[in-house]
Amino acid sequence: MGVPLSQMWTVASYVLKQKLRRRKRYPLVLMLEPLFRCNLACAGCGKIQYPPHILKQELSPEACFAAAEACGAPMVSLPGGEPLLHPQIKQIVDGLVARGKYVYLCTNAVLLKDKLDLFTPSKYLTLSIHMDGQEDHHDFAVCREGVYQQAVEAIREAVGRGFRVTTNTTLFEGADPNSVRAFFDEMTDLGVEGMMVSPGYAYPKAPDQQSFLNERRNVNNLFEMIFANRKRRWKFNQSPLFIEFLMGMRDYECTPWGNPTYNLFGWQRPCYLIQDGYADTFEELMNETDWSSYGRASGNPACQQCMVHCGYEPSAVDHTFSSFGGFWATLKATLFNRYANPAAMQRLEEEKGKPHGPDLALHTITIDGKSIASLIKEKETEAA
Numbered sequence: 001m002g003v004p005l006s007q008m009w010t011v012a013s014y015v016l017k018q019k020l021r022r023r024k025r026y027p028l029v030l031m032l033e034p035l036f037r038c039n040l041a042c043a044g045c046g047k048i049q050y051p052p053h054i055l056k057q058e059l060s061p062e063a064c065f066a067a068a069e070a071c072g073a074p075m076v077s078l079p080g081g082e083p084l085l086h087p088q089i090k091q092i093v094d095g096l097v098a099r100g101k102y103v104y105l106c107t108n109a110v111l112l113k114d115k116l117d118l119f120t121p122s123k124y125l126t127l128s129i130h131m132d133g134q135e136d137h138h139d140f141a142v143c144r145e146g147v148y149q150q151a152v153e154a155i156r157e158a159v160g161r162g163f164r165v166t167t168n169t170t171l172f173e174g175a176d177p178n179s180v181r182a183f184f185d186e187m188t189d190l191g192v193e194g195m196m197v198s199p200g201y202a203y204p205k206a207p208d209q210q211s212f213l214n215e216r217r218n219v220n221n222l223f224e225m226i227f228a229n230r231k232r233r234w235k236f237n238q239s240p241l242f243i244e245f246l247m248g249m250r251d252y253e254c255t256p257w258g259n260p261t262y263n264l265f266g267w268q269r270p271c272y273l274i275q276d277g278y279a280d281t282f283e284e285l286m287n288e289t290d291w292s293s294y295g296r297a298s299g300n301p302a303c304q305q306c307m308v309h310c311g312y313e314p315s316a317v318d319h320t321f322s323s324f325g326g327f328w329a330t331l332k333a334t335l336f337n338r339y340a341n342p343a344a345m346q347r348l349e350e351e352k353g354k355p356h357g358p359d360l361a362l363h364t365i366t367i368d369g370k371s372i373a374s375l376i377k378e379k380e381t382e383a384a
C-alpha cells in the first residue's frame with residue numbers, strides 16, 4: 001500500500017461518519033491554492049496565465065486555516081503555482097498539521113532542497129513532487145532542461161531525512177507507456193512512498209491545447225498498458241478503484257464537490273479544473289452550486305472527456321464505502337493488483353517502435369509542411 005494505515009483509518013472513519021449522517025455531498029480533499037505564481041512555465045499550465053497583479057498576490061496563513069476549518073476535509077492539498085514561493089509556507093504547513101490535516105505539499109521541487117529545513121518530517125506532511133515522467137519527458141513537459149535532475153536530488157534528500165515523499169504525474173497525449181513504467185522503476189528505486197498518476201485535462205486557458213488526452217478510449221488504452229502486468233514493488237498513492245477506472249474496468253460519474261478548491265478568488269465553482277464563478281463561503285459553494293450541470297451525465301461539453309483524479313478519485317473512494325460490493329472490490333484490487341493481461345503486454349511491445357513525447361513533437365510539428373525530424377535529417381544528410 002502507498003498510504004500509511006493511520007491516514008487510511010482517518011479517511012475511512014471520516015467517510016463513514018459522513019455516510020452515517022446521510023450527508024449527500026461531502027469534501028474529501030481541500031485543494032488549497034495559496035498563490036498562482038511559479039518558477040516554471042509549463043506549456044500545459046492553466047495557473048500562470050493570470051496577469052502580474054494577480055500573480056503577485058497570495059493567501060495569508062489565516063485565510064488558509066479558515067478555509068481548511070470551513071471545509072472540514074481530512075486531507076489538504078497545497079498546489080499552486082509553486083507553494084514554496086509563498087513567504088509564509090512554513091506557517092501554513094505547520095498550522096494545517098497542528099489542525100490534524102494530512103497535508104500534500106505539491107511542488108516542482110526546484111527549490112525543495114534549499115527549503116527542506118523549513119519543515120519537520122511528520123506522518124501528516126507529504127511532499128508531493130510534480131514529475132511527468134523520465135528525464136526527457138519531464139524536462140519537455142516543464143519546458144526546461146535540468147528540472148528532472150533537480151527533482152531527483154531533492155527527492156533523495158527528502159527521503160533520506162525521513163519525509164513522506166510521493167510523486168504526482170500528469171500524462172499527456174503521446175505519453176510512452178514503456179517509459180512511464182520505467183519511470184515507476186526509477187521513482188521506486190528512489191524510495192518514494194507512492195505515486196499518483198492522472199490524465200491531463202484540456203484547460204481552456206492552456207496555450208498548448210493539442211497536448212491533452214481528449215478521448216476517453218485513448219486514456220483507457222494508455223492506462224491499461226501502464227497498469228496491467230504490474231510490478232509488485234510499485235506503490236500507488238491513490239484509490240485502486242480509480243486506477244481500475246483509468247484502465248477502463250469500471251465507470252464512474254464525477255464527484256466535483258469531492259475536491260473543492262479555495263484560492264485568491266474564493267471557492268471555485270464547480271471544481272479544480274473549470275471556473276464557473278466563485279462562492280464567498282464553503283456553505284454557499286456546497287448549497288448554491290447547480291451540481292446537476294456538471295459531470296458527463298449532465299451533457300456539459302467541458303466534462304465529456306474528463307477523467308481527472310480530482311473529479312473521479314472521490315467517486316472511487318465513495319464507492320468503497322457505499323456498499324459491501326465497493327468495499328470488496330477495493331480489497332480485491334488491493335490484494336490482487338498484478339492485472340495479468342497478455343493483450344496489453346503485446347500492445348506495450350508494439351509501442352516500442354513508435355515515436356512518443358519529445359520524439360512525437362519532432363514528428364508532428366511542421367515547418368513549411370515538413371516535420372522537424374525530417375528537416376533535421378535533411379540537414380544531417382547535407383552536412384555529411
Ligand code: SF4
Binds near residue numbers: 038040045
Ligand atoms: S510547475 Fe505546476 S504551477 Fe508551475 S508552471 Fe508547471 S504546471 Fe504550472
Ligand code: SF4
Binds near residue numbers: 312
Ligand atoms: S467532469 Fe471534470 S471538468 Fe467536469 S466537473 Fe468533474 S472534474 Fe470538473
